[in-house]
Amino acid sequence: MKTVLNKEKVMAFAKKAFTYAIIVGALVIGFFIGKRFPHTNPHVQDNPYSHAYDADEISIAVNESNELLMLDRKTGKYVIYSDKIGMTIFKMYTNRIYQNAVTNE
Numbered sequence: 106m107k108t109v110l111n112k113e114k115v116m117a118f119a120k121k122a123f124t125y126a127i128i129v130g131a132l133v134i135g136f137f138i139g140k141r142f143p144h145t146n147p148h149v150q151d152n153p154y155s156h157a158y159d160a161d162e163i164s165i166a167v168n169e170s171n172e173l174l175m176l177d178r179k180t181g182k183y184v185i186y187s188d189k190i191g192m193t194i195f196k197m198y199t200n201r202i203y204q205n206a207v208t209n210e
Contacts, residue, residue, distance in 0.1 A: 167195050 164176040173191030176183040186194070 165194075165198070167191050171195075 158175075158177075162178060164178060166174045166176070168174060171188040171192050173186040173194055174183055175186070
C-alpha cells in the first residue's frame with residue numbers, strides 16, 4: 106500500500122509543528138529570562154519597617170519639628186517619621202525611662 110503525500114496533509118502538519126514550535130520557544134525564552142533576572146524590579150524599594158532594630162543598632166532623636174529621626178549606626182541611613190509618630194514614640198520611650206527610674210529608687 107502506497108501512501109500519498111498530498112499538499113493539504115503536508116501543510117496541516119507544518120502548521121501544527123510551527124504552532125508547537127512557537128509555544129515551546131516562548132516557554133524556553135520565558136524560562137531563561139526568569140533565570141537571568143530573578144529579583145530585578147525597579148519599582149520595589151526597601152521597606153524601612155522590614156527590620157526590627159535593637160537599641161545598639163540605632164540612634165533615636167527628635168528634631169525641632171517634633172519629627173522622629175531613626176539613624177542606623179552602621180550605614181548612616183536614617184528615616185524621618187511625622188511629628189505625631191515621633192511624639193508618641195518619644196513619650197513611650199521617656200515613660201519607660203521614668204518607670205525604670207521610679208522602680209530603682
